[in-house]
Amino acid sequence: MKKITQREIKHLSDLSGLEFDDESSKKMISNLEQILNFVDELGKNNNSNLIVTEHELSLNDLRDDEPVDKNKPSRVLNSKTEKNKFFSVPKVVD
Amino acid sequence: MDFSKFSLKQLIELVQSRQVSSVELVNFYLKRIQKFKSKNAVLEVFDDALEIAKKKDDFSSKHKTLPPLHGIPILIKDNIFYEGHKCTNASKFMEDFVAPFNSTAVQKLLDAGAVVIGRTNMDEFAMGGSTENSAFGVTKNAFDDKRVSGGSSGGSACAVALSLAPIALGTDTGGSIRQPSSFNGVVGLKPTYGRVSRFGLVSFASSLDTLGVISKNVEDNAFIMNIISGFDEKDFTSSKLIVPDYSKKLNSNVQGMVFGVPVEIMEIIKGSEYESKYQKLFEFLTKNGAIIKQININNYKLSLPVYYVLAPAEASSNMARFDGTRYAVSEPGETFDSIIKNNRTKYLGEEVKRRIMLGNFVLSSGYYDAYYSKAKRFKEYLKNQVCKAFDECDAILMPTTYGEAFLINEKTKDPVSMYAEDMFTIFANLTGIPAIAVPFDKGKHKLPLGLQILGKHFDEQTIYGVADFIEKNYKGAK
Numbered sequence: 001m002k003k004i005t006q007r008e009i010k011h012l013s014d015l016s017g018l019e020f021d022d023e024s025s026k027k028m029i030s031n032l033e034q035i036l037n038f039v040d041e042l043g044k045n046n047n048s049n050l051i052v053t054e055h056e057l058s059l060n061d062l063r064d065d066e067p068v069d070k071n072k073p074s075r076v077l078n079s080k081t082e083k084n085k086f087f088s089v090p091k092v093v094d
Numbered sequence: 095m096d097f098s099k100f101s102l103k104q105l106i107e108l109v110q111s112r113q114v115s116s117v118e119l120v121n122f123y124l125k126r127i128q129k130f131k132s133k134n135a136v137l138e139v140f141d142d143a144l145e146i147a148k149k150k151d152d153f154s155s156k157h158k159t160l161p162p163l164h165g166i167p168i169l170i171k172d173n174i175f176y177e178g179h180k181c182t183n184a185s186k187f188m189e190d191f192v193a194p195f196n197s198t199a200v201q202k203l204l205d206a207g208a209v210v211i212g213r214t215n216m217d218e219f220a221m222g223g224s225t226e227n228s229a230f231g232v233t234k235n236a237f238d239d240k241r242v243s244g245g246s247s248g249g250s251a252c253a254v255a256l257s258l259a260p261i262a263l264g265t266d267t268g269g270s271i272r273q274p275s276s277f278n279g280v281v282g283l284k285p286t287y288g289r290v291s292r293f294g295l296v297s298f299a300s301s302l303d304t305l306g307v308i309s310k311n312v313e314d315n316a317f318i319m320n321i322i323s324g325f326d327e328k329d330f331t332s333s334k335l336i337v338p339d340y341s342k343k344l345n346s347n348v349q350g351m352v353f354g355v356p357v358e359i360m361e362i363i364k365g366s367e368y369e370s371k372y373q374k375l376f377e378f379l380t381k382n383g384a385i386i387k388q389i390n391i392n393n394y395k396l397s398l399p400v401y402y403v404l405a406p407a408e409a410s411s412n413m414a415r416f417d418g419t420r421y422a423v424s425e426p427g428e429t430f431d432s433i434i435k436n437n438r439t440k441y442l443g444e445e446v447k448r449r450i451m452l453g454n455f456v457l458s459s460g461y462y463d464a465y466y467s468k469a470k471r472f473k474e475y476l477k478n479q480v481c482k483a484f485d486e487c488d489a490i491l492m493p494t495t496y497g498e499a500f501l502i503n504e505k506t507k508d509p510v511s512m513y514a515e516d517m518f519t520i521f522a523n524l525t526g527i528p529a530i531a532v533p534f535d536k537g538k539h540k541l542p543l544g545l546q547i548l549g550k551h552f553d554e555q556t557i558y559g560v561a562d563f564i565e566k567n568y569k570g571a572k
Contacts, residue, residue: 017431017438035510077194078421090427
């Protein structure tokens with residue numbers, strides 16, 4: 001059975017943009033182990049010869065790379081950090 | 095007038111013949127929503143609904159011909175965009191989010207004359223099967239306050255069952271239209287992947303998400319599906335195949351049809367109180383000239399783990415956009431990373447966090463091949479199997495759920511037991527085929543049970559026909 005360490009949870013929460021206190025971290029470990037245990041059934045089966053398609057239905061041609069809707073609504077409409085029609089965030093580069 | 099017993103088709107006739115106005119209809123449903131407020135099916139009634147209804151009535155007084163849904167009130171699930179109106183995904187994270195444009199499905203309904211009167215409750219970001227994951231409280235079952243309405247489109251299904259609107263839109267990624275429809279005794283169709291545009295629907299697992307209709311009867315469902323289906327240049331996974339007339343096979347029979355019943359499924363319900371109900375239905379179909387054929391879908395049970403690898407993997411990527419700067423909320427932070435963490439940690443619910451973590455786990459290096467690649471291959475394997483199955487039959491029959499709606503809080507402590515609820519529904523999502531849930535009998539608590547009919551890719555017409563036949567002719571304990 002798959003065991004998840006505190007270190008792994010820390011790594012995963014960094015990847016996920018989430019933070020957990022000790023208690024919720026313990027609960028998350030227990031939940032994830034339980035789920036992975038159930039998902040591990042997959043490991044017992046081998047379908048390595050199958051080719052995977054990325055889309056359900058490869059029916060459509062791609063459209064031309066030209067804007068179709070020139071009156072697009074503002075992207076910052078729902079932002080609470082909007083400044084001069086841009087998203088405003090702390091500096092990310094030095 | 096009490097419109098609650100009227101079908102959509104009857105309401106359309108009343109409006110088109112000017113016997114009933116849109117204002118009368120909207121008022122009637124708004125009052126019903128108020129009356130059943132404690133069910134918590136509707137999160138918000140849009141305050142412009144009456145005003146729009148008045149405009150519809152002005153239009154009908156000046157024009158002879160009216161569009162098909164002229165003045166008809168509808169409800170939409172809270173993850174479907176209706177321009178200028180809130181769309182919160184039942185999440186604190188999006189509590190103040192206003193849809194910047196119309197989803198294609200809503201646009202098509204508006205073009206057909208419909209009046210959107212409100213948005214319905216759901217599991218947060220459609221992740222769940224009971225609406226217990228809504229940040230705004232659980233939706234109770236239409237017939238029993240102690241039981242769940244199902245999910246994630248629990249609000250829409252409960253609303254239709256209680257006649258809070260003649261029809262409602264829902265979305266289905268792993269059973270989210272069919273399971274609540276089954277729990278509330280209404281008709282819910284998950285279309286073929288690519289049949290209805292996903293544009294303007296908040297993505298959960300993009301390769302599995304579908305948008306469909308919840309209605310009181312099969313005919314109404316088919317009618318709305320004909321309006322919302324079709325190619326959309328804004329969704330490149332939508333299909334260019336011509337949309338057939340979904341009413342064509344209604345009012346027909348099942349003479350000569352072959353129904354596949356997967357051995358693996360019947361084994362799961364073997365010995366349960368419901369087994370005999372399905373046997374009784376199969377006998378009825380046989381008497382009516384249909385052939386019930388045992389088919390095999392090898393390793394069927396593995397569809398659950400496959401789903402719970404693929405859906406969280408896609409969800410974790412889709413959820414990355416909720417960073418605390420672009421949408422609705424804004425917890426401060428000293429760095430961009432801390433803003434992301436602060437907002438997501440504070441405003442996302444437990445199940446959503448669990449799926450993001452799980453998704454990132456199965457996609458992370460060292461585990462990608464063991465989980466994600468394997469699940470992708472198995473999905474392909476299931477698709478091959480279903481195509482083979484349809485060489486032998488016209489449609490597949492199976493339950494929609496294990497049984498009647500379960501109790502509120504019965505499964506909240508154990509995520510795996512909640513996931514297992516999806517046993518019968520995720521197959522259609524993983525293989526992309528259409529499936530309809532139609533009430534056919536009742537369980538020991540006198541609550542509805544839904545039969546599930548699965549069809550070939552893009553063959554909604556056939557499953558509508560079969561569902562309509564059962565709805566009109568089969569006398570279970572409905």
